[in-house]
Amino acid sequence: MPNDPMKTIDTLYLIDDDDTYQFIVQRTLNSLNLVNSIKLFSNGKAAIDFLEATLHDIEQIPDVILLDLTMPIMDGWQFLEQYLRFRPRIGKKVVIFVVSSSIDPRDMQRAKSISEVTDYIIKPLTKSKLISMLHESLES
Amino acid sequence: MLSENSDKIQLFKYLEGIFTELEQQKIALDKSAIVAFTDIKGNITYVNDKFCEISQYSREELLGQNHRIINSGYHEPKFFRNLWKTIARGNIWSDDIRNRAKDGSYYWVATTIVPYLDASGKPYQYVSIRFDITKQKNQELELVRRSKQLEDFCFIVSHNLRAPLSNLLLLTSMIQESDDSEEQKELIGRLVKPVHLLNETFNELVESLQIRQDTDIEKVNLSFKDCLENAMEALNVAVLYPDIEVHHDFNEVPDLKYPKKYLDSIFQNLLSNAIKYQSPKRKLQIRIKSYLREGSTWLEFADNGLGINMKVQGHKLFGLRKTFHDNPDAKGFGLFITKSQIEAVGGMIYAESTQGRGTTFFIKFNAK
Structure with a gap:
């Protein structure tokens, strides 16, 4: 449980091409009242373009990113690569969770080798898992 | 005098016995193993027939050459450094080596190298005994x-x-x-x-x-044109993608004896692959033709779509793929299935592609 019940996450990016998953997570987040603003992106490129355009505005920069790996146009790995380039210009702690259907240990190791990635979550992303991830983000 | 002579005769007989036994052992070894002797620098001083046979070099070509002549470049330098370190110290070395024959083909040999030591314990030559484990x-x-x-x-x-x-x-x-x-x-x-x-x-x-289970799948006479039309109908091309141009030339080989399920699936997968990866910059054109080459029926399937960089992604083309969600017809199995089906009936498929220009698939159905 959060130390401060009023504490919430300002902005969360949900990057995943699966619209059913987007619907589920968005709905769950809304019911939890822990996140003020959720931004949905269907691939890494849409997210990175938005991030770049809003780098000057600290309010818009996400506190938490839920990132899928397998996506068209720009996948999760490419997103992370681009993100690391912007990292020095982001004046804020951003917690990134990779959320994937892949149980391939190579994917897990690769994700964990990137210091910016807090954890690797295998779908399904249940409500209780989501709550503990958000609390972890709030405490960090 | 007499006893001295009989001693000599006895000694001679004794030595003769040893020589005969050694000779027999050498024959036994030569008949079973690939044998070579080298000096301490690795220059070949003796090879048996089996060595010549497997390496495809004649004895004249091998004698005096360094053993590197049959190095295949497969093993790391460390592997041979360790070998030399071991035998130079007078120890026996043993492992599997991949060598290269004269025609460039590779063979594997289970190898044991034994140093011959002089009175001071230093190696003065090496014998290698190998067995073909290719x-x-x-x-x-x-x-x-x-x-x-x-x-x-x-x-x-x-x-x-x-x-x-x-x-x-x-x-x-x-x-x-x-x-x-x-x-x-x-x-x-x-x-x-x-x-x-x-x-x-x-x-x-x-x-x-x-695919792997129905090896006895029935082959029937199929018309390429019919299969193409079936595939276009199954994918609802006329309604969903009215702009696509499909040109075909099946005059040289109009039909093929093949499992119907497979040929339908091959056409469908290639067609949907071309549609999926068409270029947004130009109208999709597909050219399909069949022909006979060296007794086999071939099909060429060319598009002017996005193309891929074969060097980077070529190996993934026929593999399974993790799928995207917003591409409902991409479940990651398409070309993997196509390749498996073609190979199951003894044929082959490969592709040539230029990024930004298009992709051509070549299918050889079966060798006659």
């Missing part, structure tokens, strides 16, 4: 490759099934937790998409697994 080694490597492939297959299948399954699990628990019937209705409506995706992915999985 067949076993290739089987071993093939087994490793296959189990790796199987592992990848499992990971990808699990990924592609897990994605819709996860959504179904979450949606059903949301339905159970909800007490608002309107909300439940909306959630139930959301089940349709993942259920269908799961079903289609499952069907493709079953189809790709069946």
Whole structure:
């Protein structure tokens, strides 16, 4: 449980091409009242373009990113690569969770080798898992 | 005098016995193993017939040459450094080596190298005794490759099934937790998409697994033109993609004796692949032709789509893929199934592609 019940996450990016998953997570987040603003992106490129355009505005920069790996146009790995380039210009702690259907240990190791990635979550992303991830983000 | 003579005769007989035995052992060794002697620098001083036979070099070509002549470049320099370190110290070295024959082909030999030591314990020459294990080694490597492939297959299948399954699990628990019937209705409506995706992915999985089982599948006479028309109808090309131009030339070979299920599937997968990866910059044009070459029927299937960089992605082209969600007709099995089907009937498929220009698939149906 959060130390401060009023504490919430300002902005969360949900990057995943699966619209059913987007619907589920968005709905769950809304019911939890822990996140003020959720931004949905269907691939890494849409997210990175938005991030770049809003780098000057600290309010818009996400506190938490839920990132899928397998996506068209720009996948999760490419997103992370681009993100690391912007990292020095982001004046804020951003917690990134990779959320994937892949149980391939190579994917897990690769994700964990990137210091910016807090954890690797295998779908399904249940409500209780989501709550503990958000609390972890709030405490960090 | 007499006894001295008989001593000599006895000694001679004794030595003769030893020589004969050594001679027999040498024959036995030469008949069973690949044998070579080298000096301490690794220059070949003796080879037996088996060595010449497997390396395809004549004795004249080998004698005086350094042993590196049959090095295949497969092993790391460390591997040979360790070999030399071991035998130079007078110790026996033993391991499997891949060598290269004169014609460039490779062979594997289980090798033991024994140093011959002088009175001070220093090696003055080496004998290498080898056994041909090419067949076993290739089987071993093939087994490793296959189990790796199987592992990848499992990971990808699990990924592609897990994605819709996860959504179904979450949606059903949301339905159970909800007490608002309107909300439940909306959630139930959301089940349709993942259920269908799961079903289609499952069907493709079953189809790709069946290929290996029906080796006795019936072959019938099929017209290329009919198959193409069937595929275009199945994909609803006329309605969904009216702008596509499909040119075909089946005059040289109009038909083929082949499993109907496979040829239909090959046309469908190639066609949907071309549609999926068409360039947004130009109208999709597909050119298909059949012809006879060296007794085999070939099919060429060319598009002017996005193309891929064969160097970077070529190896993935016919592999299984983790799938995207917003591409409903991409379940990651298409070209993998096509390749498996073609190979199951003894044929082959490969592709040439230029990024930004298009891709051409070449299919050789079966060698006569």
